[in-house]
Amino acid sequence: MTKAIDSNITDSEWEVMRVVWAQNKTTSKDIRDIIENKKNWKPATTKTLIGRLVDKGVLNTEKDGNKYIYSTNLKESDFLKSTLEQTFDNICNKDIxxxxxxxxxxxxxxxxxxxxxxKVLEMKKEDAVDVVPCNCVPGQCNC
Structure with missing residues (x-):
């Protein structure tokens, strides 16, 4: 049975994911070494974040001797698009x-x-409307 993916990740988890996406396959030490210049995390912090991402189904693990190799099947661009779409789903259409x-x-x-x-804006003109309709229920916005 395939594990469901929880795409709600924290800013710190994003830091880890960016390393995994850039490296394709990596260890917790590699992640820590790369992020070290940006964050002053203890090794346990990195391991905790990796564990959360594994639990969320975002990271895969494979054992290689006495260490774990982390990877993901999710493309960074697809994950970003999904996250942005979720955000835009929570915004009044008139404000987008x-x-x-x-x-x-x-x-x-x-x-x-x-x-x-x-180019994209020029193509969007073909489907443009005079007024974008509000998609909120009464009381959710100031339209």
């Missing part, structure tokens, strides 16, 4: 455009990124 614009204005983008965004 403003939030995306705010995210873009605060982001460092390359010329290629901007060209891609312009």
């Amino acid at each position: 455009g403003k939030i995306i614009a705010d995210l873009i204005s605060k982001s460092t983008l390359s010329y290629i990124d901007i060209e891609e965004l312009e």
Whole structure:
């Protein structure tokens, strides 16, 4: 039976996942060594976070002698998209455009990124509406 995946991960768990995604397969020592420059974690902290990610079904483990190798079947881009979709599901439809614009204005983008965004926005014009309808139940927003 396949274990269900809990995609709600903490900021610290994200730090671990970013290492696993970058390394493909790694040990807790490797994770600790990589994050060491950014976080002042004790070895037990790293092991606790890894254990939580294993329990959530996000990390896989395989034993190699006296150590464990950690990996994931989840693509970073798919996981990020899923997380963002979950976040956007909790926002009033009328606010999504403003939030995306705010995210873009605060982001460092390359010329290629901007060209891609312009293409997407140009295609979105074909389906654009005059007013985005609110998707909240009464009392959930200020529409």
